[in-house]
Amino acid sequence: MSTETDGSLEAAAVRDLCLTDSRLQQHEAWEEYLMPAPHSITILTELVLACSDRDFSVNENPPEGSYRFLRNPDSFHACLMQVCNSGWEAFNKSHSSMDQIRLYSAVTPQYLREVLESQGDDEPVQSRLASKLRRIGEISSECVKLSVEPMKKFSKVHGIIKELLKACVDSKRCYKEKEEIVKDAIMENEMREKLAAETKRRTEQVAKDLAEELRQDRHNYDKAMKSYPGRKERIYKCTVEVIAEFFPKKTSRTVKTSITEFRVTQCGVKLEKARELAEKNREDMRMAEESLVETSLALKKCRTREIALASTIDQLVKGLAVLGAVKEKWERMFLFFQMLSNIIKIDFSPQLMDFVVLDDDRKMFHRRLLRDVFLRASISCNQVNMISRTYTEVYSKYLMERVSRLSRLVDMKSRREDETLQTEQLLQAYQRDEEDILELVRKNKAEFERMKLQIEQQMEQNQ
Known part of the structure; x- marks a missing residue:
């Protein structure tokens, strides 16, 4: 090489x-x-x-x-x-x-x-x-x-x-x-819950007022009924009215009886109306309670979802x-x-x-x-x-x-x-x-x- x-x-x-x-x-x-x-x-x-x-x-x-x-x-x-x-x-x-x-x-x-x-x-x-x-x-x-x-x-x-x-x-x-959508839903449901709670509170107050009014109307009705003449008195009333046809003037008892009958009728009508209002109020209370429960459940569900989303994130x-x-x-x-x-x-x-x-x-x-x-x-x-x-x-x-x-x-x-x-x-x-x-x-x-x-x-x- x-x-x-x-x-x-x-x-x-x-x-x-x-x-x-x-x-x-x-x-x-x-x-x-x-x-x-x-x-x-x-x-x-x-x-x-x-x-x-x-x-x-x-x-x-x-x-x-x-x-x-x-x-x-x-x-x-x-x-x-x-x-x-x-x-x-x-x-x-x-x-x-x-x-x-x-x-x-x-x-x-x-x-x-x-x-x-x-x-x-x-x-x-x-x-x-x-x-x-x-x-x-x-x-x-x-x-x-x-x-x-x-x-x-x-x-x-x-x-x-x-x-x-x-x-x-x-x-x-x-x-x-x-999460943002759920937070918005929570705010909405919190407002709804607050409104439903307020509605329930007002309904309960109305119920108390109606109960008192109904109690008073029943008392007035019972009082009117006690002053209303019995059967003998009503027969006497009719006899007096027949005789009165021949007299130019009614007796004072007839006038009193007529006034008492009017009062009984009026108290009865008012009592019935109070009962109807109480019944309607009970329905309103039921609906208010259901609305509050439904809103509370929805709010609880949203908060649970919020916690889950936060944990996931x-x-x-x-x-x-x-x-x-x-x-x-x-x-x-x-x-x-x-x-x-x-x-x-x-x-x-x-x-x-x-x-x-x-x-x-x-x-x-x-x-x-x-x-x-x-x-x-x-x-x-x-x-x-x-x-x-x-x-x-x-x-x-x-x-x-x-x-x-x-x-x-x-x-x-x-x-x-x-x-x-x-x-x-x-x-x-x-x-x-x-x-x-x-x-x-x-x-x-x-x-x-x-x-x-x-x-x-x-x-x-x-x-």
Whole structure:
């Protein structure tokens, strides 16, 4: 191989190493993607527990056509359980993928070293060499596939939360409008109740007045009847009237009897009229009472509805706050997996494939250049291993228990007190958890930086 060719290939190796360092620097603070994860799961659990007593619809203003992600928008609790179930699937799938990537990236440097140190052109050696190279190529392809799966899962969860947030915002507006209508109805019914109560009061007063008037009229009637002449007196009255036909003048007793009869008749008419008024008043009282009861029931129903709407709106406000926080924190999880996927696709996999291609044509290239490619591929393997290993450690220590609780939220009536207490304890501990995650990430990053420095020093010694 010519000196000119060697120089150009070495320059390309240096450029690749600089690009690798640049990619590492772009994700220098990737611990920020992982730190909020435990708290996000805990506050989601708290929201599910808080909303387990009463349910409501978030389908008050459905989109045209149908929802893309939400399966049961008529139940806010069902929507939360869909988020929990999808989150549980995303975290479990991510852990599985990260664990496999961790294992692949851990064994790959050994495969690379075995290929680099293989000597001889005999068939057994070449067969083993071909097998190792094929395995390295398979690991490269498999890690690319595995790195994409968590992004797909968290992208789906993101879609569910985003659609649920919009449904909550739209429903909150509708519930607010209903609340205003109910408040207007309450004001109207309060006025009606006040009017009905006043009508009832006046009717009762009229009833008292009529009762007194009826009592007085009965007394007057009875008094008039007592002064009214009996049967003998009425016969005498008639006899006197017959005799009086022959006399120019009636006797004074006849006049008195006529006056008494008129008074009895008048008192009787007045008593009957008082009875009719009392009967009508009793009907008015019955209607006033029914109106007051009906209005009071309507007012009570409106106030109950107002309380229910206020409670629903309060839960929606809390749900929007929590879901918004979960969305923001799980977007960071997506960014974490996107970062790792990009590193694998842009750096890890190409480095492995470069090694495979160069080793296939090792006779054409200087062995020192092949070793440089091996060292750069080793750096990429260690970086991917460090990131995936860190995630599996974070998952095992801080996420697994919380994620498992998400799967238990479907039916927890019998264990609600225990779950609530545990949630409160986890909420209080979230700052300590974030500090522990930060310390873990920094420790693993420091170990990787020391290893990378050693490899770079080896590369300098090869030049």
